[in-house]
Each structure stands twice: as structure tokens, then as C-alpha cells.
Amino acid sequence: MNTENTEKNLLIIDDEENMRHMLTTLLCKFGYNVDTASDGHQAIEKVMQTHYDFILCDLKMPNMDGMTFLESAKKYLTSSTVIVMSAYGSIETAIEAMKLGAYDYISKPFKTDEVYLALKKAEEREALKKENSQLKKRIKSIEQNYSFANMIGKSHAMQSIFKLALKAAQYDTTVLISGESGTGKELIAKGIHFNGERRTKTFIPVNCGGIPDNLLESEFFGYKKGSFTGADKNTKGLFEEADGGTLFLDEIGELPANLQVKFLRVLQENEVRPIGESKAKKINVRVLAATSKNLEVETKKGRFRQDLFYRLNVLPIKIPPLRDRCEDIPLLCSYFINKFKKTLSKEIKGISNEALSILLRHKWPGNVRELENTLERAAILSEEKILMPEHFPFEQTTDLDxxxxxxxxxxxxxxxxxxxxxxxxxxxxxxxxxxxxxxxxxxxxxxxxxxxxxxxxxxxxx
The missing domain is CATH 1.10.10.60 (Homeodomain-like)
Structure with a gap:
């Protein structure tokens, strides 16, 4: 067995001098800084003065036994790994020791290899705990310094957007969020809602392009019982459902012309009239809209009402595509890898420089959503702790034609x-x-x- 200098402080607690001597000789060879105590009383004095990374503690000792030591010294052992030893113990004793904070249990008599392997196993656990702690701190730092509403970005463009969104959250102004698919338009909308005064009220997201044209009016404005076949009760529309809160209209550019007129009236008058009703109802709804289309172009081409565009575009927020903010990719990788480490229960430590280089060169037509899906697929396929280039089999861009x-x-x-x-x-x-x-x-x-x-x-x- 090869020796290695771990430079770890270790305390041996055992009433048998021969056992203390044997373990000290053995473990000094492996680079541990060894100290000893003959009973629990001596051990408490030791742990009060010195931090020990590892403690080997016998359970059966005079004056103060191992179980009493574990209970009495608990407040001094929060960052120490304790392994208990006993020739008189049982599984029940081991379980009781674990409840008091012990990490592992070795039955006497034992082979020298058993002690060393138990310590190495404990060291690996401590290294993993430390690594996880550092990763959590890093992710927390990322979230505190470079994030807004589950969005990550340290690029100047994204930091400017986060500041603008926080400002928008303080007012009831209508906001138009534009950007390609997968850039995080809904996340920005949620951030605006949950950082504003309406945070305790409902947030209703709806994709305007996902509702059949013949159902759009009834979905948004509601209807009165008997107003059409199948209307068997009074039903609130989405505007009423969001009363007091926020209605997020995703892909607003997909609205047909006849609905655009009615949406404009809602925004101007703060009222809706359900199908079949003769009177309008007052509502208090904040509207946030998003589009992947260029509404200015759509307006010029006559496909979107100019007056509605101006009413929506009071405070525009344009999210850049991922390919235009490559400096955010390493940060996003760290964030998503940590996420999949938890959700997939896989020990993924990071991504190789070569693989990261591939991600930086990719054009990301699906933007952040594509990056997240790509990393999830790589994490599932990987049998290693580091994601490698082979885990990202992008199709190569075609040569110049x-x-x-x-x-x-x-x-x-x-x-x-x-x-x-x-x-x-x-x-x-x-x-x-x-x-x-x-x-x-x-x-x-x-x-x-x-x-x-x-x-x-x-x-x-x-």
C-alpha cells in the first residue's frame, strides 16, 4: 500500500496503550498528524483545544465511554468525522453511535487495511462535501451577482436588461419583450411580476398562437350563459382571471386583426365585455407582452395594428440571442450542470475546455433553451464526471457554397x-x-x- 501525505489531524481514543501505539505507527506512515487520548475525558480536553479532521473512538472505555464522549463533545465535533471501534458492539450499538454523529463503525479485532480504507472512504466523503459546498457557494454567487428571475447572464447586454426589468417591476407600465425563441422572454416577464407590487397576485401566461382562432375571444373575454351553443354557465375570461395580477401575452404578434382591436380597447379603457353581456366590466390587470416577430416590420406590412403596437411598446425590452452574448455560455453551463447534477443524481463536476470551445462556436438557433437541452442530453449520455467533446455531436456547419x-x-x-x-x-x-x-x-x-x-x-x- 502506498503512503501519501494527507496532512490531516487525527485523534485516536482508546484505553488500550498497545492499540493506540499500533494505530499511531500505522497512520503516521500514511501522513496523518496523530494525537491520542486514553478515555473520553482526555478526548474532550483535546477536541476543545484542537480541531481534528478525523477521530477513531473506542466505545468501551473506563471513566467515560465512547457513546458518552460523542454526546458530551457534540458541539466540538461538527466538522470532524468520527469512526467508532468496539469488540463488544453490535449493529444496534453502531446505529446508536451513528445517531450521535459517528460516520462509520469498525468491529474489533480488525485488519490494518480496514482502518485505512475506512479513513480513505471518510476522506472521499469529506472531499465531496467540500466540493458540493464550494459549488453551492459558486452557484449562489452566480445567482446573486449575475441573475434575474432564474435568468443567468454577466454580459453587459444581459446586465442592462436585468436593470431595466427591475425598474419596470416598480411600475404598472405595459412592457413589450422581444427576442428569438428560447431567449427567456417569459422568465423576464415573471421577474417583472414577482419583483413588483403584484407579486402576491396571480400571474397568468398564455400563448396567443396556441389558441384556435374561433376560441380566442371567449378565452380572453369570457362569456355569459346561453350566449352560444355549449355556454352552459357564466365563465370568466383570462383578463378577468388575472384581475389584480398580471397577464402575460406571449407571441402577441399571432393575434388576428379582429382581436387586436378588442385588445387595444382593454388596454385603453381597463375593461372587458364578455360574449353575450351588454355591459363592460372594469378590470385591474397589468399586461406584459412578448413576441419573436419584429412588430415594427409587421406594422409596416399591415399585419399588426400600429396603435396597438404603440400601446404595447411603452417600455420595450429586447433580449439578444445567445450567439451574441457568448461570454454568458460558461456561466450558463455551470448553472445547468449543477441543476442536472441534482435532478439526474449524477456526479458531474464540469465541462472540459475542448467541449466548452465547441459550445462557444455553436450558433444556438434555439438559444438558452437549446443550450439547456444540449447539456441535459450530454449529462445523461456521459459515463464520466467531466463532459467531453464527444458528448456534443453538433452537425458541422456546411462549407461555403x-x-x-x-x-x-x-x-x-x-x-x-x-x-x-x-x-x-x-x-x-x-x-x-x-x-x-x-x-x-x-x-x-x-x-x-x-x-x-x-x-x-x-x-x-x-
Whole structure:
């Protein structure tokens, strides 16, 4: 068995001098700083003055036995790992010792290997506890410094959005949140609601594109009993259900024209009229809307009412796609890996630099949602504690198609074409060499300073 210097303080408590001597000789060889006590009284004096990482404690001793020691010294043992020993014990005794804080139990007589292995097992547990504690602190730090409503981001763009959303939360102003699918529009909406005065009231999210056109009006405005076939009772619509709280209208750009007029009236008059009712009802609802479409373009094309757009766009929040804030990817990886470590009950410590490099180069058409799903799949497939490149089998981007160059390049500028092709070839070389710049310059046939300059010029993530 190889010796190794663990530099851990260890206390042996045993009334037999031969046992203390044998264990001291053995464990000093393995690098433990060993101290001894002949009974519980001496041991209490020791633990009051010195912190011990590990304690080997006999259960059967005169003056004060091991069980009494565990109970009496409990407040001094909160960060010590105790392993009890006894020739007279039983399973019941071991269980009682565990209840008093002992970690493990060794029956006498024992082989020397048993003691060492029990200590190594305890060390592994302590290392894992320490690692988990550090990870929790790191995640807590991330959540405190770089988060808003379960969204993570330390990039300047996201920090600005978090500040704007917190400001928006203090008022009842209508907010229009725009961004590609998967960027976290609903999370921002929830953050605004739960950081505002309506936090104790209901938050109702609804996808405007997920309700059939013929049901939209009844869903949003409700209806009176007998107003149409199947209307067998008075039913509140979503606006009334959200009274006092917040209604989040996701994909507002999908609303048909006839509903856009009625939504505008709700926002202007703060009232709704259920189908079949002759009178309108006053409501107090905060409306937050979101869209993956460019509503300004939709307005110009006549597909979205200009007056409704202006009424919704009082405070616009535009969430950038993940590909435009690559600096957030490592932080998001840490957050999601910690999440899947718990939900999947797998010991995943992190992600390799090579794998992270692949994630940084990916375009993320599905944004943060795609990143989360990708990491979950990798965590499920991985048999290792570190996620490796093979766990992220992205399809490689297709090479430049010369026949379709007119669809890629605009105008006739040779300089623009040169920059486009240079950037593409540099990215390709870095992908093939897995980020090895020495090998990349050989493929590109340029100097190292030139490569660094072009990487900076073209803002190529490494």
C-alpha cells in the first residue's frame, strides 16, 4: 500500500496503550498528524483545544465511554468525522453511535487495511462535501451577482436588461419583450411580476398562437350563459382571471386583426365585455407582452395594428440571442450542470475546455433553451464526471457554397467578400484543430500575430 501525505489531524481514543501505539505507527506512515487520548475525558480536553479532521473512538472505555464522549463533545465535533471501534458492539450499538454523529463503525479485532480504507472512504466523503459546498457557494454567487428571475447572464447586454426589468417591476407600465425563441422572454416577464407590487397576485401566461382562432375571444373575454351553443354557465375570461395580477401575452404578434382591436380597447379603457353581456366590466390587470416577430416590420406590412403596437411598446425590452452574448455560455453551463447534477443524481463536476470551445462556436438557433437541452442530453449520455467533446455531436456547419454566393454576399465589394471568407476559414481551421492556434496557422498559412489580429478584428470566440 502506498503512503501519501494527507496532512490531516487525527485523534485516536482508546484505553488500550498497545492499540493506540499500533494505530499511531500505522497512520503516521500514511501522513496523518496523530494525537491520542486514553478515555473520553482526555478526548474532550483535546477536541476543545484542537480541531481534528478525523477521530477513531473506542466505545468501551473506563471513566467515560465512547457513546458518552460523542454526546458530551457534540458541539466540538461538527466538522470532524468520527469512526467508532468496539469488540463488544453490535449493529444496534453502531446505529446508536451513528445517531450521535459517528460516520462509520469498525468491529474489533480488525485488519490494518480496514482502518485505512475506512479513513480513505471518510476522506472521499469529506472531499465531496467540500466540493458540493464550494459549488453551492459558486452557484449562489452566480445567482446573486449575475441573475434575474432564474435568468443567468454577466454580459453587459444581459446586465442592462436585468436593470431595466427591475425598474419596470416598480411600475404598472405595459412592457413589450422581444427576442428569438428560447431567449427567456417569459422568465423576464415573471421577474417583472414577482419583483413588483403584484407579486402576491396571480400571474397568468398564455400563448396567443396556441389558441384556435374561433376560441380566442371567449378565452380572453369570457362569456355569459346561453350566449352560444355549449355556454352552459357564466365563465370568466383570462383578463378577468388575472384581475389584480398580471397577464402575460406571449407571441402577441399571432393575434388576428379582429382581436387586436378588442385588445387595444382593454388596454385603453381597463375593461372587458364578455360574449353575450351588454355591459363592460372594469378590470385591474397589468399586461406584459412578448413576441419573436419584429412588430415594427409587421406594422409596416399591415399585419399588426400600429396603435396597438404603440400601446404595447411603452417600455420595450429586447433580449439578444445567445450567439451574441457568448461570454454568458460558461456561466450558463455551470448553472445547468449543477441543476442536472441534482435532478439526474449524477456526479458531474464540469465541462472540459475542448467541449466548452465547441459550445462557444455553436450558433444556438434555439438559444438558452437549446443550450439547456444540449447539456441535459450530454449529462445523461456521459459515463464520466467531466463532459467531453464527444458528448456534443453538433452537425458541422456546411462549407461555403460558391453557387449560392449571391445569397450570402451583398453588393460587389471585394473587401467585404474577403473579410467574409477569411472569417469563415479561420473559424473552420480553429474547429478542425480544436482551438490549437499553432496548428491553425499552419492550415491557414499565415503568421501567429496575423491570426491573433484577425481573430480580434472578426470577433471570433475562442
Amino acid at each position: 460558391i453557387d449560392n454566393i449571391d445569397n450570402i454576399l451583398e453588393g460587389y465589394s471585394l473587401k467585404k467578400a474577403q473579410r467574409f471568407i477569411e472569417k469563415k476559414l479561420i473559424i473552420k481551421a480553429l474547429e478542425i484543430t480544436k482551438g490549437n492556434r499553432t496548428k491553425a496557422i499552419q492550415l491557414l498559412e499565415i503568421s501567429h500575430p496575423s491570426l491573433l489580429s484577425k481573430i480580434k478584428t472578426y470577433d471570433i470566440p475562442l
